[in-house]
Each structure stands twice: as structure tokens, then as C-alpha cells.
Amino acid sequence: MIHQEGAVKFIPPPPKVFFRERARLARDLGVLGIRAMAFSEPILVAETFAGTGIRSLRYLREVPNVEHAYLNDLNSEALQTIEKNARLNRLEDRITTFRLEANNFHYTLKTQEIFPHVLDLDAFGSPVPFLDSAFHAVREGGVLYVTATDLPALCGVDPRSAFNHYGVLTMQNWFCHETAARILTRAVIRAGARRKFQAAPLFVMFDGLALRGFFQVVHGRYDLDPEQEGFLSFCPQCWEVRAIPMKQCCPRQCSQGHPVELAGPLWLGELHNPDFLERMRSEFPRVAHWLQIERVAFFLDRMREEVGMPPFFYRLDRVSKRLKISPPKVSEVIRALKDRGYPAAWTHFHTNAFKTTAPLPVVFDTVRALAH
Ligand SMILES: [Zn+2]
Structure with a gap:
């Protein structure tokens, strides 16, 4: 039986090929996000952990300027699935597949002088081991679309993993998914800064499964602002939460004198760019037949409301x-x-x-x- 999502048909994913139907929101947001970037030239897309290839095939079909996709997966069964799905959609001439370790894929793109406008990095677990190389591949002015699924680490269930991967303290409380989004955001921004790239968050969200961050990547000197990075302090006794910028780090007590827990360092700035969210929304009339539009609208509206609000x-x-x-x-x-x-x-x-x-x-x- 042939399945369909958006404008793309696909074969049932084989058991060993990674595909999550429930991650559709992330693919819908990717389509809208790339459209909203309004690139003026033909767009190249690269997908580091491509699985079934559905995401890139949707970009090829649902975003007008996307010309070619470079899909990578270490699993040979995944590559066969991608080829089949591409033929099913008559897109076989517009894809190139690679079977490489993720960092090697990023460096290979660079050495072959393929600089994708969109690098889609949907890692299983933490994307941190692949971020530095990702900034070698992605084009100036392009987009890094990052997924993190290591929520037990980022939400304080596995603090040792969080410290190992991100070098951060975490907390386990009701706003841990936002704390997690802010830890991931700082990790991406810092990896960019090491390569003299500015990675500006256009939206960073939790879809119930994973964290998704859509970052615009601009090359050139810029200075990170210590006011936008720091810690969140939480008092388990009176529930006071405070955002503490780096330079004021770190009070050990809440305003009532109780001992506090700390999470960070993390990103204290905005997670979303309201103008960009508006541009994504303005694409609705042209893609409504492909997207789960009500669900997408729900998330876009909620994200828009969060702008200007505290980081918890x-x-x-x-x-x-x-x-x-x-x-x-x-x-x-x-x-x-x-x-x-x-x-x-x-x-x-x-x-x-x-x-x-x-x-x-x-x-x-x-x-x-x-x-x-
Ligand atoms: Zn307190």
C-alpha cells in the first residue's frame, strides 16, 4: 500500500528505517519555514539523517524553488527506501544520496563545494556531536533546522548526560521542556559562534516528541550578548523562578531566603522571531491542501504569543x-x-x-x- 503525506507518496517504511508519522508537524513547519525564507535563487537542501527521505521529498515538491536534495543515511536499507520513494514521486533526478557518518557527510558537502541553503539535522538523541561540522556545510544566509530527541537529558531526568553533552545543569520541573529548548538554542548559537557564524533563532519549539529549532545562519563578526545567556533559578519551596544573566550569576537563594536549583547556562533571549512567524503564516493560502493547517496554526499562534514573555x-x-x-x-x-x-x-x-x-x-x- 502506498502512503501519502503532503504532496508526496511513499512506501511503508521498513522496520529498520527510521520514520515517525507523528513528526509530521516538524515536516510541515519545515516546508513553511523554507518557503518563508524567500530565497531568491534555486535552493539546495541537505538532510543528514534522511531515513525514508520523506522530509526532503516534501521540500522538493512543496517549496517552489527547491532544486536539489542531498540525502544521507548510514543504513543501506534507508538509501534503498529513499531511491524507491524518489522514483515514486518522479524526483529521482533531483536527489543525490550519501552513505556517510554524519560529520563526514557535512565535511564531504564542503569539500565537494555543495553549500546547502537548508541543512536539516534530525539527530537521534543529541545533535551536539554534529553541530560544529554542520556550520562548515551550511551556506551563508541559509538555515540550520535542528532536532533534539534527548529529552531525558535536557529535562533533568538524566543530568549526567546533560552535563556530558551540553556542559549544563538541568532541573526537573513543569517547565523543563522550555529549559531544554533554551539549552539546545545556546548549544547551536555557541557552535555557530565558534565558526564566526551568527545563528539567529527563527523558532525553537517542542512538538510533544522532540525539540525543533530553525536557525538563520549569517556569516560575519558579531558579539554574543552576556545578557542573553545565563541561568534559570527555581525555588522548589516557594516556586519563585528567576532569569539570571551570566554576569549576575548566581544567587544561591530566592528572595525569601530559600535555597534554589539552577539550570544553565542557557539562552535567555527570544526563541522566536515574530516577523518570521508572520511570514510562515502568510504562506498558508498556498499550502493549506498539503499541511495539517489547524495544528500548524495552533503552534504558530502560541509561539507568537510567547514573544516578549519571561523564559518560563x-x-x-x-x-x-x-x-x-x-x-x-x-x-x-x-x-x-x-x-x-x-x-x-x-x-x-x-x-x-x-x-x-x-x-x-x-x-x-x-x-x-x-x-x-
Ligand atoms: Zn523560595
Whole structure:
């Protein structure tokens, strides 16, 4: 039986070839993101861990300027699957396959003077071992689209792995997926900076499976801002969360004098570029028939709301439990906080959560006042 996703047909993925149907959102966002880049020349795409090749085939079919895709996988069965899927879509003349270790693939692109506009690095686990070489391959002005699936490390379940791979401290709490996104973002930005590239986050998100970061890569001297990197401190006792820039690192106590936990160093700046999210949204009318448009719109809108908000969020069920009340609706809390004069927003990281600049006592008081 032949499957279909977006504009692309594909054979059932063999058991040993990596494919996650549920990762469709990441492929949809990739299509929109590349379209929104509005490259003025024919686009070259490279995929480091290509698996079935569906992602690149979708880019070839669903983004008008994509001319050629370079797909790599170490698994020979994956390469056969890619060739079959390419023929099925009459795209066999527009792909080149490689069977190389990931870093070797990046360096091979460079030595063959193939500089992709889009380098799609969907690693199993941490992408960190491949980031430095990725910045050798990707073209100036291009995009690095990075996936990380090592959530146990980044979410504090396996702190040793986090320290080994990222050199960071982690925390295990309800906003750990945002902490994880910020650790990954800093890792990408730092790898870029080592090669004198600026990697600007256009969006960095958690889709329920993995972290996805879409970075614009610009070559040239620039200085990283110590105010945008630092730590998050969390008080397990009173729940105070604070963003602590590098130079102020690191208070050991919250404002009430309780000992705090620390996560970082991580990225404290914006995870999303609101103009870019708007450009992605403006592509909807031209791709609506290929994408799961409602799901994509949900995430784009939530990400847009997060811009300008603090680098953490509150989960309403946890707050309500702490206050021993039955929880109000998130929308009611956001409205009430805004009525009190504090910016407040939904977050894409969790459905039952909100972000706000309001101090913690105000958050508690607002939620309590709405108790049913
Ligand atoms: Zn405290």
C-alpha cells in the first residue's frame, strides 16, 4: 500500500528505517519555514539523517524553488527506501544520496563545494556531536533546522548526560521542556559562534516528541550578548523562578531566603522571531491542501504569543493544587492578569499553562480569586 503525506507518496517504511508519522508537524513547519525564507535563487537542501527521505521529498515538491536534495543515511536499507520513494514521486533526478557518518557527510558537502541553503539535522538523541561540522556545510544566509530527541537529558531526568553533552545543569520541573529548548538554542548559537557564524533563532519549539529549532545562519563578526545567556533559578519551596544573566550569576537563594536549583547556562533571549512567524503564516493560502493547517496554526499562534514573555511558564493545574482550589480556565487567568495590568499569554510548551510577567504573589492571588 502506498502512503501519502503532503504532496508526496511513499512506501511503508521498513522496520529498520527510521520514520515517525507523528513528526509530521516538524515536516510541515519545515516546508513553511523554507518557503518563508524567500530565497531568491534555486535552493539546495541537505538532510543528514534522511531515513525514508520523506522530509526532503516534501521540500522538493512543496517549496517552489527547491532544486536539489542531498540525502544521507548510514543504513543501506534507508538509501534503498529513499531511491524507491524518489522514483515514486518522479524526483529521482533531483536527489543525490550519501552513505556517510554524519560529520563526514557535512565535511564531504564542503569539500565537494555543495553549500546547502537548508541543512536539516534530525539527530537521534543529541545533535551536539554534529553541530560544529554542520556550520562548515551550511551556506551563508541559509538555515540550520535542528532536532533534539534527548529529552531525558535536557529535562533533568538524566543530568549526567546533560552535563556530558551540553556542559549544563538541568532541573526537573513543569517547565523543563522550555529549559531544554533554551539549552539546545545556546548549544547551536555557541557552535555557530565558534565558526564566526551568527545563528539567529527563527523558532525553537517542542512538538510533544522532540525539540525543533530553525536557525538563520549569517556569516560575519558579531558579539554574543552576556545578557542573553545565563541561568534559570527555581525555588522548589516557594516556586519563585528567576532569569539570571551570566554576569549576575548566581544567587544561591530566592528572595525569601530559600535555597534554589539552577539550570544553565542557557539562552535567555527570544526563541522566536515574530516577523518570521508572520511570514510562515502568510504562506498558508498556498499550502493549506498539503499541511495539517489547524495544528500548524495552533503552534504558530502560541509561539507568537510567547514573544516578549519571561523564559518560563506556570502550569495551572500545579498552581491550583498548591492553592488547594479547583482550577479555573487558562483563558480566565490570562484575562484576569491582563486586567490587573500584567502581560500574560498562552504557551505552546503546555496546553494547561500560561506565561506572565506578574510576580508570583500576584499569580497566586489571581488564580485564587478565580477559583470555582
Ligand atoms: Zn523560595
